[in-house]
Amino acid sequence: MKQTYLLIVLIFCSCAQNTKEKTPSKGAVEIISAAENVAKEVTEQINNGTTFKEELQKLKTKKVPLIDSTSFDIFIDESDYKTINAEAFQLPKIYKNWDKENDKHRAVSAYRLNLSDDFYTVVVTVLSGDEVMESKLINYDLEGNVIASEMIAYDETVESWARTKSRIESNKITIDYQYTVSEDDEDGPVYSVVKIESDGNFRVLGIRDICYELVIKELNLDESKLIPTLQAFKILPNSPNEAVVVIPEIAVGSEEEGYLEFNTHIALVNTASKEITHQYFESHETNGWISDAIHLREITIDTAPYDHSEDVRAFGIRIRFIGSSQVNPYENEALSLFVKSGNNLKKILNNFEIMEYGGEWSGDCDGEFLSEEKTLSISEEKTNGYFDIIIKNKLTKSINVKDELGNCDTKETFTNKTSVLKFDGKTYR
Known part of the structure; x- marks a missing residue:
């Protein structure tokens, strides 16, 4: 795959170089621009794929079934916060406001799950500002592209708080939502079940x-x-x-x-x-x-x-x-x-x-x-x-x-x- 990409890049670059020897016409300028865009896109794909797999290998692998109850209680010291390559795991694409000034996101923990030979699975914990923390289970194809993501754990420190935890199995996620508005107003747990399909996509199950x-x-x-x-x-x-x-x-x-x-x-x-x-x-x-x-x-x-x-x-x-x-x-x-x-x-x-x-x-x-x-x-x-x-x-x-x-x-x-x-x-x- 990489060799094919590089061959395309070389062909476009060669065309661009030859046109520079003459006064470039409008069509030649368009070819040069197209060549540069293709080269940039191909290079990003190659680099992202390589970085994704390299970063993936660094993660600890956990076995299912397991309970993920990630919360602020787990992150006590600053050393508990790890450095995770957000770009490698394409988190800015998953979180649309990743770099928003008032709600800046930071990946602080991650681990792998082996759910299938046809896709990769990573659980990433993200801190949003100083008051919200959540974990997402993300499935990637074998090239490192995001297939689907689902929030499996959530915690917040504000007075009116909500908390979520999940039981992860090889083919489904059971999500337990708990909401508390005040000490006198406490609801019981609410459940949802998400099916992990064979292609890595998710399907929310009805009752x-x-x-x-x-x-x-x-x-x-x-x-x-x-x-x-x-x-x-x-x-x-x-x-x-x-x-x-x-x-x-x-x-x-x-x-x-x-x-x-x-x-x-x-x-x-x-x-x-x-x-x-x-x-x-x-x-x-x-x-x-x-x-x-x-x-x-x-x-x-x-x-x-x-x-x-x-x-x-x-x-x-x-x-x-x-x-x-x-x-x-x-x-x-x-x-x-x-x-x-x-x-x-x-x-x-x-x-x-x-x-x-x-x-x-x-x-x-x-x-x-x-x-x-x-x-x-x-x-x-x-x-x-x-x-x-x-x-x-x-x-x-x-x-x-x-x-x-x-x-x-x-x-x-x-x-x-x-x-x-x-x-x-x-x-x-």
Whole structure:
């Protein structure tokens, strides 16, 4: 790379020198100016790259996971403040007001992290004036150019202060923000999680992503056995600090072409404390979560008010299947209901079909279809301590035929039925 840069510089400089032997024309002046700019830019790139790598080698390397809680408490004596080459680490580009007179910045500490073979990672502590100190985690490409930066620690000495610390792992940063306005007005910690992508960029995770990662980690799930598009997340409307997380896991040995079986993992997560409070597991052998010619297309969480007693509310998990045949269309949706039971979740309604659609047709017009849709409502009557569930079932039969003019006519007939589900002490039947 350096040899290519130097060759370009020599060619431009040679052109510039030859034009000086004659009276330079306007075009020659432009060539000379361009040559000088290119030479300056190339030289800066070479020097910056070399300086960056030289300065990088001087830094101490730390291992992850680690907690960075950099603050003024760590810098007691003047000897605690180190000399860091700000230009080599391109800090003036990261801090737009680096040389501002009233808020001058000074890099006072730095260390390395080995997070990837594809980029370099440096944590630099910067003093802004005399009252603010912060540390940034910065990722650089292999040429020493900044990819992305994120503040991971912050401290200030003013009366109304804020402090930040972070837990750094190989692929994410968990940032803990703490703010205090006065002794009588103290807020609890606020968290954010930043994902470190494989290319060195950062992505701030929302509560959905945080809960997915928490459940996957705590339940020790193999990510290669997960299909993210089938995962589900929803905050309970009656309990804003609780979220339901559903993660289907491909069962070991069930992977065949066009055929998959899934184990069921359901967790209730406290979004404030980031803890799993309740969980449920069911094997692929009994849960019916199979995807073959009838594809498991979607899993959703149903938070309708399924109040099964005065103090017990269930939530639902819906699974939707769609057939792959065009001449024999098929669609099915089933609902299961869950309630808390100790530290676990208990299923009280198992894969109850709430929608089914199927039929057969020519692909043009002629055909016959049957759809069935069920709605659930809670009765005032109880069985074994739980309210009964009233089922209203609407059946629609459709027949398509072509008339004498070739138009496709549809005739529909409707049937309505009502039934009741009662709790037998373990489940609704």
